[in-house]
Amino acid sequence: MTSNGFPTLDAHVGRWPIAGSFTISRGAKTEAVTVIAELRLGAIVGRGECVPYPRYDETPEATLSALLAMQGALASGLDRDGLQTAMPPGAARNALDCALLDLEAKRSGRRIWDLLGRRAPEPCVTAYTISLGAPEVMAKAAAKAAHRPLLKIKLGGDGDPARIAAVRTAAPQSQLIVDANESWTEANLETNLAACAEAGVTLVEQPLPAGQDDALARISRPLAVCADESVHDRNSLDALRGRYDAVNIKLDKTGGLTEGLAMADAARALGFEIMVGCMVATSLSMAPAMLLTPLARFVDLDGPLLLAEDCAHGLHYDGSLVYPPDQALWG
Structure with a gap:
């Protein structure tokens, strides 16, 4: 947590082996590579995960850099509404948006669908x-x-x-x-x-x-x-x-x-x-x-x-x- 009460951001790459392989028209892969954003506010941690997609010229390295570049803005009070214009649509913003939502829910002690006024998901x-x-x-x-x-x-x-x-x-x-x-x-x-x-x-x-x-x-x-x-x-x-x-x-x-x-x-x-x-x-x-x-x-x-x-x-x-x-x- 920063001294002014805003969350601190960390991010890292995750690698997850696929059971067998996954093949589509653009090729096959045996590993899912994700980027995880973590927002810490005291003992509370909000998390979000994204998948950089080469089809849209995204790489794990560039996505990680884009996330870490937001550390200063978050330390200055950037919220979820501001994020929508501070970053373009894509994997990096997804991870951070979802981390902010998770943090909101954990801080409030309520489920996120209740906070957003949405229907609760069912099986x-x-x-x-x-x-x-x-x-x-x-x-x-x-x-x-x-x-x-x-x-x-x-x-x-x-x-x-x-x-x-x-x-x-x-x-x-x-x-x-x-x-x-x-x-x-x-x-x-x-x-x-x-x-x-x-x-x-x-x-x-x-x-x-x-x-x-x-x-x-x-x-x-x-x-x-x-x-x-x-x-x-x-x-x-x-x-x-x-x-x-x-x-x-x-x-x-x-x-x-x-x-x-x-x-x-x-x-x-x-x-x-x-x-x-x-x-x-x-x-x-x-x-x-x-x-x-x-x-x-x-x-x-x-x-x-x-x-x-x-x-x-x-x-x-x-x-x-x-x-x-x-x-x-x-x-």
């Missing part, structure tokens, strides 16, 4: 991710997870109709959502959407590259399409109208829960359905996103299930059911 079903691979490999993984009610299937462009058909055969009862991670083209868009519709897929996430998705407005979409890389915060919502039916809200994109909640309210007002998503990270990253789940049709907060080991006081998962965080973890 809810999260998607479980099947990594991109050959159809037979994905089918084998889907068969092992076929008891789960909601599967998220990573796709990669060429060969996707065979992948989704194989997964559907292996998991006939599961609801399926698919994530192409910008890997489709205008040439194969309608063929791939038709294959998904035939397999009974409920939602397709980010089929085309961000900035090259105007074709979605020119076709008859046979199922709901969700924006991910094309949407970041409230400012990006208007451009999605007519192209997308839903938006994936990830706190590492919005720059924290403060903007995430505001974005969810704005998106619903515009008629978008809400998906709550995550990067591969620990329960400390998932916990703030749980406040968005009462507003969401789809919840994708399976990050800790993909890790070999979670952080201390991690979220409780009962199969695909994820429970709100304990105060010992966050909020």
Whole structure:
């Protein structure tokens, strides 16, 4: 704690081995690298975690530096409202925003949803991710997870109709959502959407590259399409109208829960359905996103299930059911 009663900030990088590997259209990884912000006020510590994402030119080193550069502003009284303009949206602001919220809750002795006037999160079903691979490999993984009610299937462009058909055969009862991670083209868009519709897929996430998705407005979409890389915060919502039916809200994109909640309210007002998503990270990253789940049709907060080991006081998962965080973890 600083001499004037404001919190002191520390931050560090966390490395978390993935159970096996995690593969999407942009590549594979065996480790989740996070950056954790810690705000100390006397004996109270507020914490937040983020995942720097190379897709947005973020690195752990640059994110850590951006956080530590805020030490002086915090020592001078920077609060959560001021943070929204003091830092741009992105991973670093997410960690600090969530740490400030955690600190608020711990100082008050109340849960953060009560302080914010939000509905308390309840246990809810999260998607479980099947990594991109050959159809037979994905089918084998889907068969092992076929008891789960909601599967998220990573796709990669060429060969996707065979992948989704194989997964559907292996998991006939599961609801399926698919994530192409910008890997489709205008040439194969309608063929791939038709294959998904035939397999009974409920939602397709980010089929085309961000900035090259105007074709979605020119076709008859046979199922709901969700924006991910094309949407970041409230400012990006208007451009999605007519192209997308839903938006994936990830706190590492919005720059924290403060903007995430505001974005969810704005998106619903515009008629978008809400998906709550995550990067591969620990329960400390998932916990703030749980406040968005009462507003969401789809919840994708399976990050800790993909890790070999979670952080201390991690979220409780009962199969695909994820429970709100304990105060010992966050909020």
